[in-house]
Amino acid sequence: MLYPLIVIIGLIFVYTARHYLFTLNRLFGFQRHPYIDIDTADWPKVTILVAAHNEEKVIAHILTALMSAHYPQEKMLVIPVNDRSTDRTREIIDRFCNDYPGRIRPFHRAGGKGGKAAALKDAMNLVQTEVILIFDADYTPGGGLIRQLVAPFFDPEVGGVMGRVVPLNVGTNLLTRLLDLERSGGYQVDQQARMNLRLVPQHGGTVAGVRLSALREIGGWNDNTLTEDTDLTYRLLLAGWKTVYQNRSECYEEVPETWQVRIKQIMRWAKGHNQALVAYSLPLLFGKHRATLRERLDGFLLLGVYVMAPLTLIGWILALGLFYEGVAPLHGVIALLSFTAFATTGNFAAFFEIAAAARLDNSRQRICLLPFLVLGFAVSIFCVSRACLSQLLAPITGAQFHWDKTERFRTTP
């Protein structure tokens, strides 16, 4: 029991160090925003795909926002990808098509494989531009966002672009407030630090862009995965394309307001991420491709984030088992020192990251909620572990992956 525990502690130490590295870089390091100052250019034609499955509550908001974007009208085409909706989504989209002739071309999908990746894959037949942006229907892009997300594509090394997601329904309840803090840490610190350190910023599949030639080179959208964004990040990386993160390209989104919806969401993310872990770990670490050593290592650690939840649980069980067996290497001195060191630094690495993010965002009082993050952490660790276990048992139980749509909470316009 001791050696597996030492391995797990070693892994936790690596992730702790990673959290601190990112946070310190964000607080004191050189910040990279190379494309944000491009404000005048011969802007390329762009296609904006809006993924929509039963989105009657939100689809009108995003289409209205896109129609007032500061981008040359003749160079921007919006394609709402209406994926087998059974509510009023189709009707709302068609109304917008009539109101804005030539600027919106709908793609109504009546059948086929479920899931966002499959819908985007089918919609690609309508795309004729080199630059593609992707939004989920619950997002509300601001006026300058389209130009900010297109600008990095002037760099011929860039295959994917990711903007920052900002929760809109923050004040609804404790969950939305915790998710606001988590998003803040994830984007303001994690993603931007990866950008600064030339590591692997993750493509999020929304408030994002992809280069058509890069997408074709890697074989298009993968509809066999639950997280097409993570999958895309790694396939682009392996093919020598960079994904860049634009921290100042912010866009409002709606976060889950109930724990059931949140649990479904995080379990889907965990399963999809683990699919990518299995598919790309070895090629990433040992394959012959253009990724740098630091990209290989960071990319591998990023793939492993959801596996750390069950490993931590196993670590707790092993530690308890060893305690009751009376195992105390070096008379417990090492254990005591390790426990003290972990309690003072390791335990708080993620919280430190989120606190730093709140500080960078200039939010004052919301930092007070940090202790409640333990609640979100506890829910996540069990849900993710459950997702991992069901994935491991899938070959025996015969369970099939299926795509759960995230429920919307906005009032119908």
Place this chain on the structure above:
Amino acid sequence: MSPALATVLLVLLAGIVFVLPLLPALIELRLKRDAYPLNVIQQYSGEIRHFSYGFRIYIEALLEPLEKCVVSGTALKGAMPDGDEYLLLGNAGAALFSSAGKTIPNCSSIVATGVDMVLPDGVTFTKEVYAANKLMSGKKNVFRALLGEKDIHLGRASTINRWAHAVGALRAGPDCELHGRISSDCEIQLDSGCEFQRLNAPRIALGHLKAEAADAAPKTAETSLPVDRRLVEEDLEIKAGEVVTTNIVTRGRLHICTGARVLGSVKSNRHMTVDANVSVEGSLISASTMHIGRDCRISGPIIAEHGMAIDTGTRCGSPQTPTTVTAPTIEIADGVVVFGTVWARTEGHVVPQR
């Protein structure tokens, strides 16, 4: 003390110790003092003229009295609704900046002029200045912000602290310091020795230009840019006169030799050197530093993550396809023309020809 009471007190104490660190969290959860979404400005578009547009609206109420001052040839003092004082100059108003033959060094009112105006040397304007007609500043004038409906000419060693916008041309004499946003709807001309941060105009001329060069617009790329790319792991040299028909990405240094022509975009992850007379139809990007030689023609955006120097005679963008030149520090030699935006995050300089 009875054991029961001791137990109750112990449990109570333990409860207090447990809840105490959570108190700020509980208070915030209850009061929702910071439960609003982060402030994402939905209509933000990075418009360089944002402040000048706002100022024009702010002083709209002064335009009619200013017109009366012009007709009557008088000056008028007053206060805005927010308490800021203003000074309207209808004629020969510059005399108001001098007293007993000596120039008054500071003007703390918003100044609006309705006629062509020549300002005396050495005056500091701590509030905005509005010029309905041409404005010619003296030497070493300091402006907080400046809006001109026609041409603006800044005298030697003048300073703009926040922003300046001219509907006509904006010319800055030698050694001016232009902080913040400087824009014109026609043209910006900066003399040698000027410092700048963000410039935007259909045409930006830096330093002294030869007349024929100044008017010669670069050739515009009519065809679409290539999508194929060539990845190079180490340093790369594009030979003199070579024509490259793809995009190029190098992990090492990149040297584009004299007279080469690139039909796509170019990216190097280390220092990039572009020799004289090179033409690039796409963008030019360095993850490090960049030096662009004499008489080059670059059509797309030019980005250097750490610093950039551009030699004389180079043209960036064209009147039909404006572009952006951006780096933390930019050093531009006399005789460079940019169509669009020059944005030096830290500082930019116009330097004499090397």
